[in-house]
Amino acid sequence: MSFFKNIFSSEKKETLDKGLEKSKTSFFSKLNKAVAGKSKVDDDVLDNLEEVLVTSDVGVATTLKVIERIEERVTKDKYLGTSELNEILREEIAGLLSETNVGEETEFTIPKTHKPHVIMVVGVNGVGKTTTIGKMAYQFKKQGLNVVLGAADTFRAAAIDQLQVWADRVEVPIVKQSMGSDPASVAFDTLQSAVTTNADVVIIDTAGRLHNKVNLMNELTKVKRVMQKVVDHAPHDVLLVLDGSTGQNAFEQAKQFTAATEVTSLAVTKLDGTAKGGVVIGISDQFQIPVKYIGVGEKMEDLQVFNKYEFVDSFFK
Numbered sequence: 001m002s003f004f005k006n007i008f009s010s011e012k013k014e015t016l017d018k019g020l021e022k023s024k025t026s027f028f029s030k031l032n033k034a035v036a037g038k039s040k041v042d043d044d045v046l047d048n049l050e051e052v053l054v055t056s057d058v059g060v061a062t063t064l065k066v067i068e069r070i071e072e073r074v075t076k077d078k079y080l081g082t083s084e085l086n087e088i089l090r091e092e093i094a095g096l097l098s099e100t101n102v103g104e105e106t107e108f109t110i111p112k113t114h115k116p117h118v119i120m121v122v123g124v125n126g127v128g129k130t131t132t133i134g135k136m137a138y139q140f141k142k143q144g145l146n147v148v149l150g151a152a153d154t155f156r157a158a159a160i161d162q163l164q165v166w167a168d169r170v171e172v173p174i175v176k177q178s179m180g181s182d183p184a185s186v187a188f189d190t191l192q193s194a195v196t197t198n199a200d201v202v203i204i205d206t207a208g209r210l211h212n213k214v215n216l217m218n219e220l221t222k223v224k225r226v227m228q229k230v231v232d233h234a235p236h237d238v239l240l241v242l243d244g245s246t247g248q249n250a251f252e253q254a255k256q257f258t259a260a261t262e263v264t265s266l267a268v269t270k271l272d273g274t275a276k277g278g279v280v281i282g283i284s285d286q287f288q289i290p291v292k293y294i295g296v297g298e299k300m301e302d303l304q305v306f307n308k309y310e311f312v313d314s315f316f317k
Contacts, residue, residue: 022274093312094309137166245270
């Protein structure tokens with residue numbers, strides 16, 4: 001179908017294919033069992049396919065939509081062979097995701113309507129938040145943009161140290177204070193520094209605690225309010241980082257964080273080490289929040305802009 005046009009470079013596509021290998025292998029192993037001995041897509045095959053999609057972390061609501069779309073094709077075409085099922089899935093899931101505007105980009109870009117562009121990064125500890133910030137900084141710098149990092153996760157000394165390591169590695173400035181400092185104060189200093197140095201992009205790390213949603217909401221609200229004293233409408237993007245390897249737990253974290261603060265985009269990490277890559281399809285469909293980035297490997301280049309067509313093409317290839 002016209003959805004699939006090879007938008008990515010061959011190198012990026014190869015990285016994406018490799019990063020989704022475990023998810024793809026697991027999915028096709030289940031799919032082959034689901035259609036074993038069947039030549040036609042019938043009710044039994046659809047029931048089995050429903051189970052395959054749910055156990056591949058696509059999510060119940062998205063799975064039901066996909067099954068409904070395939071049922072419509074079966075009714076219309078009268079006969080669909082199981083050998084065509086892979087191609088049908090590829091087309092229908094791409095079609096489903098194309099109904100939203102998520103995952104249209106191919107490169108790391110920022111709006112040109114304001115400067116600096118301020119990104120506040122949120123997420124629980126252990127999801128790969130600091131690594132994602134470092135890789136984002138690398139990608140933006142590669143585009144010729146001036147980047148400043150802000151270490152506003154002052155709850156853990158390790159978080160400040162980790163961000164410093166990334167700042168050194170990518171060779172971008174970092175604004176930090178000691179552990180236990182007021183996160184809003186760090187954010188304020190970071191934005192002031194960014195304005196003074198004419199930076200293009202500011203990426204602010206925040207504490208990854210979710211055990212007390214009220215406190216988290218109050219803290220993030222305060223950080224936002226203080227930022228706006230320096231830069232109008234900051235932060236321009238609140239990026240929630242989710243660990244793809246946790247499967248359905250990533251859905252739950254997305255629900256919790258979107259209830260605690262206004263999240264405007266998502267990054268799904270650690271897809272290369274897991275068979276739960278289907279979670280990206282479900283999250284893209286279920287949340288009215290775009291998946292902006294996906295992590296498909298350890299290297300700095302392995303944080304990719306999420307493009308739904310390339311993702312679905314790689315997953316079902």
